[in-house]
Amino acid sequence: MKHELIVRVVLQKPPGGVDFGLQKGSGHAYEPVQVQQARGQDIRFECPVTVKGDRQTDEKPGFSGSFVQGPPPEKFIYIDIGTYAGQRESIWGGRLKVPLRGISWDTIEEVILSSELVLETQVPGSAKDGSPACATVKPFGGWKINHLNA
Structure with a gap:
């Protein structure tokens, strides 16, 4: 079985004036897309x-695509921050790792049966000191089904 679904990452209240982008590709060949300034x-x-x-045969689903990073079974999506998102003058530079874990086969099947649904996670955009949140999201609240137009 091979299906495509849409995932949505909501970055909650990231610090203003910093660019954030979704990382497409990996290594030196990556590019930040959907770049937005907070x-x-x-x-x-x-x-x-x-x-x-x-x-029937795989305990956990596998994930791939041009936005998916990392080795199995701990695949993830990167959000590029500051200089990593192409903001040359930024004092910030890093990535936020959003894990693709905790997604069940039941959830996937529900989403792929409807063109109106996406998988969504909401993650903090700022660290406790007010800087952009970097590294792996902690704590990670997981993925939930939401409507595409929500």
């Missing part, structure tokens, strides 16, 4: 993810 409000990114596997 202005004190939530920002969101959407991208397609390919789901591979079979619920």
